[in-house]
Amino acid sequence: xxxxxxxxxxxxxxxxxxxxxxxxxxxxxxxxxxxxxxxxxxxxxxxxxxxxxxxxxxxxxxxxxxxxxxxxxxxxxxxxxxxxxxxxxxxxxxxxxxxxxxxxxxxxxxxxxxxxxxxxxxxxxxxxxxxxxxxxxxxxxxxxxxxxxxxxxxxxxxxxxxxxxxxxxxxxxxxxxxxxxxxxxxxxxxxxxxxxxxxxxxxxxxxxxxxxxxxxxxxxxxxxxxxxxxxxxxxxxxxxxxxxxxxxxxxxxxxxxxxxxxxxxxxxxxxxxxxxxxxxxxxxxxxxxxxxxxxxxxxxxxxxxxxxxxxxxxxxxxxxxxxxxxxxxxxxxxxxxxxxxxxxxxxxxxxxxxxxxxxxxxxxxxxxxxxxxxxxxxxx
Numbered sequence: 001x002x003x004x005x006x007x008x009x010x011x012x013x014x015x016x017x018x019x020x021x022x023x024x025x026x027x028x029x030x031x032x033x034x035x036x037x038x039x040x041x042x043x044x045x046x047x048x049x050x051x052x053x054x055x056x057x058x059x060x061x062x063x064x065x066x067x068x069x070x071x072x073x074x075x076x077x078x079x080x081x082x083x084x085x086x087x088x089x090x091x092x093x094x095x096x097x098x099x100x101x102x103x104x105x106x107x108x109x110x111x112x113x114x115x116x117x118x119x120x121x122x123x124x125x126x127x128x129x130x131x132x133x134x135x136x137x138x139x140x141x142x143x144x145x146x147x148x149x150x151x152x153x154x155x156x157x158x159x160x161x162x163x164x165x166x167x168x169x170x171x172x173x174x175x176x177x178x179x180x181x182x183x184x185x186x187x188x189x190x191x192x193x194x195x196x197x198x199x200x201x202x203x204x205x206x207x208x209x210x211x212x213x214x215x216x217x218x219x220x221x222x223x224x225x226x227x228x229x230x231x232x233x234x235x236x237x238x239x240x241x242x243x244x245x246x247x248x249x250x251x252x253x254x255x256x257x258x259x260x261x262x263x264x265x266x267x268x269x270x271x272x273x274x275x276x277x278x279x280x281x282x283x284x285x286x287x288x289x290x291x292x293x294x295x296x297x298x299x300x301x302x303x304x305x306x307x308x309x310x311x312x313x314x315x316x317x318x319x320x321x322x323x324x325x326x327x328x329x330x331x332x333x334x335x336x337x338x339x340x341x342x343x344x345x346x347x348x349x350x351x352x353x354x355x356x357x358x359x360x361x362x363x364x365x366x367x368x369x370x371x372x373x374x375x376x377x378x379x380x
């Protein structure tokens with residue numbers, strides 16, 4: 001049995017207007033597992049009545065959260081990328097002419113990929129930072145960076161995880177050349193109704209709109225040059241470009257009513273998602289034939305709640321580190337270990353909508369297995 005840790009909470013004011021007039025939106029408790037530990041998260045989503053910024057308060061303790069990230073399952077070599085490389089390069093190429101193209105720094109890189117190979121063609125030095133030691137990166141802590149001045153600093157879907165936004169921006173500012181560019185991608189609050197992933201991910205302590213992000217960044221000396229959903233590398237977010245600027249933004253905009261409605265629309269979609277889980281769970285419980293569940297993650301944990309017998313279930317994941325994701329019962333198997341089960345299965349449940357097409361193509365190519373459309377359940 002893995003050690004269980006409940007992440008402590010600390011008080012937090014609004015990072016945008018620094019107020020503490022907060023309204024509760026959605027509170028819950030959940031559990032997850034990393035390589036060696038079982039973690040308990042308590043999540044308190046609130047909205048600032050003064051400006052409309054949505055975040056969690058009290059918030060997860062930064063020190064414990066860093067331990068959680070260091071022990072988390074990292075991406076594995078060969079895993080399909082869940083972002084658009086070309087979109088990232090379009091943004092980078094647009095602003096490369098404004099800097100000397102010497103140093104590119106990415107915070108939260110997780111895994112060096114084809115994207116980073118493209119960057120090596122464009123920059124003299126590529127630096128990546130990621131707290132998880134199982135990921136292949138240059139550094140594991142932003143505080144390790146000494147005497148480095150970057151032409152471009154990028155953080156893709158990192159800021160929604162950052163407890164101390166002000167400290168993060170200050171460090172980025174110190175690492176960026178005076179004429180440098182900062183690229184930031186985050187989930188977009190107005191996409192939550194369509195794609196609930198950023199809303200239900202308990203690690204997310206911030207929920208952004210372009211307006212709140214621009215306002216918060218301005219508090220720490222960054223001016224947003226532009227933002228775009230079209231050129232964001234993931235469909236549920238937006239990309240923003242920043243430069244250093246001493247002017248403090250004071251737009252007087254209060255997004256309270258608008259953002260509250262957007263968040264509540266996302267919560268309605270969460271209800272639909274939970275109903276879908278219940279339907280698929282009932283099908284599994286009523287099914288005697290072999291069923292493949294592909295990907296061991298939080299959705300899989302939720303799906304298996306209330307299922308006493310898993311004799312007809314085979315859980316598959318390409319990451320060997322996840323073999324004991326459920327503490328060994330049920331066991332998570334690698335694809336090559338369960339070829340016969342895959343061949344004899346009558347249905348498949350895919351707990352990763354993002355990779356569902358690639359997973360089905362992989363199964364067909366590697367094992368010659370093609371499921372009837374009615375036997376494919378994709379949890380979205």
